[in-house]
Amino acid sequence: MKKIDAAIPLAVELLAGSSTCPLKALSGGFCSYTSHFVIFFELQMSIIFYIPGPLRSFTNGREQVEVNTQAATVRDALEALWGQYPALRDRILTEQGDVRQHINIFVGDESIQFAGGLATPVPAGAEIMIVPAVSGGASRLLW
Amino acid sequence: MPTTRQVSVKGGDVLLLVGTVKGAFLLRSNRSRARWEVGGPHFPGTVVYSMAYDGRAGRQRLWAGTQSFRWGAVARSSDNFGKTWTEPEAYSIKFPAESGVALKNIWQFSLGGPEEPNKLYCGVEPSALFRSDDNGQNWSLVEGLFNHPHRQKWTPGGGGQCLHTIVSDPSNRQRMVVAMSTGGVYRTDDGGKNWQARNHGIRAEFLPDKYPEFGQCVHKVVRHPSRPERLFAQNHWGLYRSDDGGDSWKDIAKGVPSDFGFPMVMHPHDPDTVYIVPLESDEYRCVPEGKLRVYRTRNAGKSWEPLARGLPQKNALDLVLRDSMAEDALDPAGIYFGTRSGKLYGSRDEGKSWKLLFDGLPGITCVKTALVEEPHSLSKSKKGKREKR
Numbered sequence: 001m002k003k004i005d006a007a008i009p010l011a012v013e014l015l016a017g018s019s020t021c022p023l024k025a026l027s028g029g030f031c032s033y034t035s036h037f038v039i040f041f042e043l044q045m046s047i048i049f050y051i052p053g054p055l056r057s058f059t060n061g062r063e064q065v066e067v068n069t070q071a072a073t074v075r076d077a078l079e080a081l082w083g084q085y086p087a088l089r090d091r092i093l094t095e096q097g098d099v100r101q102h103i104n105i106f107v108g109d110e111s112i113q114f115a116g117g118l119a120t121p122v123p124a125g126a127e128i129m130i131v132p133a134v135s136g137g138a139s140r141l142l143w
Numbered sequence: 144m145p146t147t148r149q150v151s152v153k154g155g156d157v158l159l160l161v162g163t164v165k166g167a168f169l170l171r172s173n174r175s176r177a178r179w180e181v182g183g184p185h186f187p188g189t190v191v192y193s194m195a196y197d198g199r200a201g202r203q204r205l206w207a208g209t210q211s212f213r214w215g216a217v218a219r220s221s222d223n224f225g226k227t228w229t230e231p232e233a234y235s236i237k238f239p240a241e242s243g244v245a246l247k248n249i250w251q252f253s254l255g256g257p258e259e260p261n262k263l264y265c266g267v268e269p270s271a272l273f274r275s276d277d278n279g280q281n282w283s284l285v286e287g288l289f290n291h292p293h294r295q296k297w298t299p300g301g302g303g304q305c306l307h308t309i310v311s312d313p314s315n316r317q318r319m320v321v322a323m324s325t326g327g328v329y330r331t332d333d334g335g336k337n338w339q340a341r342n343h344g345i346r347a348e349f350l351p352d353k354y355p356e357f358g359q360c361v362h363k364v365v366r367h368p369s370r371p372e373r374l375f376a377q378n379h380w381g382l383y384r385s386d387d388g389g390d391s392w393k394d395i396a397k398g399v400p401s402d403f404g405f406p407m408v409m410h411p412h413d414p415d416t417v418y419i420v421p422l423e424s425d426e427y428r429c430v431p432e433g434k435l436r437v438y439r440t441r442n443a444g445k446s447w448e449p450l451a452r453g454l455p456q457k458n459a460l461d462l463v464l465r466d467s468m469a470e471d472a473l474d475p476a477g478i479y480f481g482t483r484s485g486k487l488y489g490s491r492d493e494g495k496s497w498k499l500l501f502d503g504l505p506g507i508t509c510v511k512t513a514l515v516e517e518p519h520s521l522s523k524s525k526k527g528k529r530e531k532r
Contacts, residue, residue, distance in 0.1 A: 054214065057230075087232040091214040094245035095237040102213045132213040 045069060047077050047122060050129040051088075058087035074105060075118040077128060092130060102133040150182035152224040154518035157471055159489075159500075160205065161481055162191030162509030167207050169225050170500065176477055176491045179500050185225050192466070193265075195252035196513030197278075200260035203515065206279065208249025208265070216248045218265065220279060236265060236273055236282045242289070244269060251466070253309035256316055266306035270297055270323040274335070287336045288321070288329065293357050300324035300360045300379070307465060308364050312388075314371040320364055320389055327359035328376065330389050341385075344392035348380045362465045363407040367414035375417050375444065377407040377465075379425060384444045395444025400431040406468035410493070411476050415443040418450075418470075418478055418494060420463040428462050435459035437480070439494055453497035454488065461486070464508055471512040481507030 028039035049065050059065050069080035082089040092103060097118075099105060105112045106129040112120040122128070150171045152158065159170040159179070166184030185191075186209045193208035203222060210216040218236050219228045238244040248268040255262025265273040265282065272285040297304055308322035317334045320341065327342040340357040347359045360379035367373065376383040376392060382402045383392040396402035401421040410416035419438050423431045430436065435454040438447045461482040468480040479489045485504035490497045 054211075058232075087230075090217075090234040090237075094215065095234075095240060096243060096245045097240075098245065100213065100215055 045071065045122075045124040045126070047071065047080070047125075048127045049077075049081055050127065052130055052132050054132065055088060055091060055130070058091070059085050071122050073116075073118065074107060074112055074120045074122055074128065077122050077126070078118070104131045104133050105129070106131060145184060145187050147185055147187070147225070148182045149226055150180045150224065152515055154515055156515045157473070157477070158196060158224075158513040158515060159469075159479055159487070160194035160196060160207075160509070160511040160513065161487060161504065161507060162194050162207070162466075163481075163485070163505040163507050164190050165505035167191040167194060167209075167225075168501075168504060169205075170487075174473060176471075176473075176489065179489075181501055182225060185228065186219070190248075190508065192508050193249050193251050194509050194511045195254065196511065197254055197263075198513065198516055199254065199257060202278075206252045206263075208252065210248045216246050216267075218249055218252075218279065218282075235280070236267065238271070239284060242284070244271075247303065248305065250305045250307040251309050253311065256311065256313060259316065264309050264311075264319075266309050266321065266323075268303045268305035270294070270304055270306040270326055272306055272309070272321060272335070285335045287331065288338045291329070291338055293326065293340065296358065297323060297326035298358070302464075308361075310364050310366050310374070312366070312371045313368045318388070320366070320374065322361040322364045322376070324362065324379070325358055325360040327357045327361050328364060328389055329357075341389035342392070343390065344385075344394070345376065345378055345383055346381055362405045365407050365409040365417065367409050370414040373414065373443070375407060375409070377404055377419055379403065382419065382444065393444075395440070397445075398447040399438050400436075404463075405465035406463050406480065408468045408470050408478065411470050411472040412474065413441070416441045417444070418468065419447075420468065420480060422462055429460045430462065433458050433460065435461060435482075437478070437494055437497075450490075450494040450497070452495065453490075453499075466509045467507050469510045469512045472514060477512070479510050479512065481510045483507070 031038050047067050051059050051063055067080045071077035071080055094100060107120055107126055150169055152171050156171045157176055161168040166187045168183030170179045170181050172179045190210040191207050195206040197204040205221045207219050209219055217234050221228045238246055246267055250268055251266035253264040261278040263275040263279050271289050273282040274285055275282045306321055306323045310320045312318040318332050320328060320330045322328050327340060329338045330341045331338045342357055342359050345359045346353045347355055350358055361376055363377045365375050372388050374385045374389055380403050382396040384395045385392045399421050401423055403424055404419050404421045406420055408418045417440050421438055422428050434456045436449040436451045439450055440447045461484050463480045463482055471477040475493045477491055478494050481487045483506045485506055487501040488497045489500045
């Protein structure tokens with residue numbers, strides 16, 4: 001019994017700590033009625049973000065980062081992204097939580113501008129690309 | 144990305160901090176100001192509208208307001224003359240979430256007085272004033288101005304709706320004047336809690352009422368510390384002087400080829416001397432007649448004289464933006480300005496003659512100067528700081 005009791009927190013910790021495992025352990029315990037060892041999991045998705053060059057210094061140089069999250073929308077997925085890489089937040093969103101004007105975000109091939117904006121649904125296994133727009137530049141002439 | 148060239152700054156040096164549409168440049172010279180070493184670009188590819196040097200309390204800190212049209216505007220600082228700059232994880236200057244407003248650009252840094260060595264102010268777009276009491280680590284919105292009932296009617300000028308000028312009163316630190324385009328001049332007499340429009344006498348050519356209470360497009364306001372009650376203003380059409388702290392303004396545009404222009408600079412030692420760079424008109428924003436000329440008054444606006452020796456007098460299709468002119472506090476004073484076409488000019492003799500210091504920069508948006516403390520002064524002030532600890 002002691003060995004089983006000791007194994008439970010270890011199993012929970014191992015599963016919860018794995019960045020690649022889609023299962024996030026919520027809690028666990030020994031069910032004395034059934035004599036079973038029970039762990040409750042939450043199924044998470046893996047989302048891959050493609051990070052533009054100018055922002056890779058904030059992701060340790062990574063062009064692609066994988067985030068395990070239960071995100072239903074782009075907003076949720078981005079929250080998970082800056083949970084791991086907090087410096088990205090202010091560079092992608094304004095302080096009002098809007099995507100900056102000259103940034104596009106694509107879920108697969110679809111720009112969220114023409115979908116639901118930050119409320120755009122994110123399917124499991126989605127690839128989200130953050131793209132600096134080709135617009136801008138001298139958008140306001142200095143006379 | 145280009146390699147950033149560094150300059151070796153020594154105590155006693157004169158610095159020019161030059162912001163451009165594609166980064167910032169740092170020029171250094173000794174006090175002769177005869178030759179300049181150029182460093183940069185810092186923040187290549189970003190617009191730098193504002194720069195400042197903070198030498199208070201033994202610091203040697205540069206500030207830059209950088210703006211990437213993709214990644215937003217962020218205040219960055221360097222304590223080693225640009226070798227490294229802060230790259231904050233979270234942007235320090237932000238409007239509160241409940242304001243519904245997002246920062247577009249940082250237009251001006253202003254330092255508190257020597258008795259407030261950790262105080263900084265920042266003017267931004269859309270027009271607002273931020274204050275820091277801890278040397279720029281944390282910033283807070285000056286709510287008294289942001290919540291002004293006029294704010295809903297402040298409209299953007301051609302360069303954006305911005306608070307570009309901050310002028311404190313060294314004789315009374317509760318008093319400060321700011322200028323915005325558009326909106327005009329506002330003054331606080333109680334440290335920022337309350338603000339009043341101070342535009343009586345300044346015209347607004349583009350409004351039905353030519354002399355409204357507010358809404359003018361004031362381009363620059365300056366004050367000499369020895370005459371705190373007197374202010375000068377360069378307006379979107381109009382040159383003015385106030386002798387009562389901004390309560391009223393008098394037209395002083397007689398003798399200039401045009402009273403349209405952007406920059407205005409106060410002589411560091413003479414409260415009657417002011418420099419401007421007139422432009423043809425708001426429709427044609429180039430210097431009049433193709434002649435690049437600085438105009439100076441030495442009698443508080445009663446008359447103006449052109450200063451052109453060394454400046455191009457043919458086909459100079461150029462302009463100087465509102466924060467692209469500055470003075471140093473040496474004697475004789477140095478005056479400097481940078482143009483939209485990337486030319487940086489300087490005068491070591493208070494404008495009598497000019498020299499092209501550097502050509503080929505990106506469009507210049509900001510020129511500031513700094514005098515780096517002599518080594519013995521620096522160690523004295525740092526020693527004082529250590530003793531206080």
